[in-house]
Amino acid sequence: MEHLMQLEFLFAGFAVFWAGIFVYLLLLQGQLRALQREVDRLEERLAEAETAAAPRPTPRP
């Protein structure tokens, strides 16, 4: 009975350890995704700014 209880705590310890590492990696992935979105937004803003700053073609007479 005590042996079984010890195995339960051993399993719980290993499970908590790997769950912690897994959650950390998920959070890191979330941070990287947010950065990717931010870079995409900055690229869009840059493209819009370049379009607005480009000289308009003069109409032919």
Place this chain on the structure above:
Amino acid sequence: MNSISGALRTVYGWWWLVLPPVSGVAVMAMIIGALVVAPREIVEGEVQRLLYIHFPSILAAYGAFAVVAVASVVVLWRRDMRWDAVARGAATVGVLFTGLTLATGALWGKPVWGTYWTWDARLTSTLVLFLIYAAYLLARAMADELDEAAARFAAVFAILGALDIPLVMFSVTWWRTLHPQPIVLRPGGNPAMPPEMLLVLLIAFLGIGALAVWLTVLRSEAEWLAKRTAALRAVADRYEGA
């Protein structure tokens, strides 16, 4: 200077090739070694196998906090925000492994001591270490990415926080604690454990150590990218506002 920078880049490139497979293989070997190969401890029984993740985790945390302290010194000395990203990345890994040490220690303590937690010097000083760097990360998260003054204040806090590490390490020799005395890193003595257990423990050090270094590199890189993105956003805001 360019040659040093080039050498650092080469080492950094090698890390990406070496660390993931080394940590993966060593961690698999550690799991098999801890659960199958290592002999059962006579007094504590099966639950003693938690040693193979508990002890390497706190050493990984000490290493990560040492990196935070060194990077923080460089932040104050060179005022280079790249090192602030390294300090933040290492602090998250240190907090992670300190938390895992406290959790696995509690699960080990219940069947052996009869309680998950006791306010003994080793456990309390480890909890204080966890809270110090959790507060550091909270303060850094609340400040602006590009705020150099906040980075310098945080660096001072991180350096002072590292003073808790020797307190944690020597707490079991300075005070009477429920936590056992050191059995591996004993002052002036050989490890007090059979060679099979010691071998598995060494593999666990390698696996969890490599995992901690890899996570630190990943997180530091992410923090540096976040700073560069924030700087670009600030430039774009100024450009559009002009």
